[in-house]
Amino acid sequence: MPLVRLDIRRNPDPTFARRIGELIYAALRSAIDVPEHDNFQILTEHDAQHLIYDPQYLGIQRSDGVVFIQITISEGRTVEKKQLLFKTIAESLNTQLAVRLEDVFINLVEVKKENWSFGNGTAQYVT
Secondary structure: OOOOEEEEEOOOOOOOOHHHHHHHHHHHHHHHOOOOOOEEEEEEEEOOHOOOOOOOHHHHHOOOOOOEOOOOEOOOHHHHHHHHHHHHHHHHHHHOOOOOHHHHOOOOOOEEEEEEEOOOOOOOOOO
């Protein structure tokens, strides 16, 4: 049920965004028990003029390698599960792709289950 939106600066490696997406999906599976095949992502690369961020908001020193991740999921996860998800994503991006921990920006959007339609004009989670 998650929908992942990823925004990064254009990267010379054409596989970079895809590899980030794969690590996010793995983190979703391990940290909050997302089922197999529940993988929907929009991966977008931008030039410098179209990706704006504050390089020091809240005392966190961000670089041009900033990675914006927005995940829309059904509501109901505990704060602990959400924190585990954030940590798992940041650490995997850091260890696997050398993304600085300071550059991993995650926004989690929770919605009610009836707000999803996966196709056919039907709200599949409505009982």
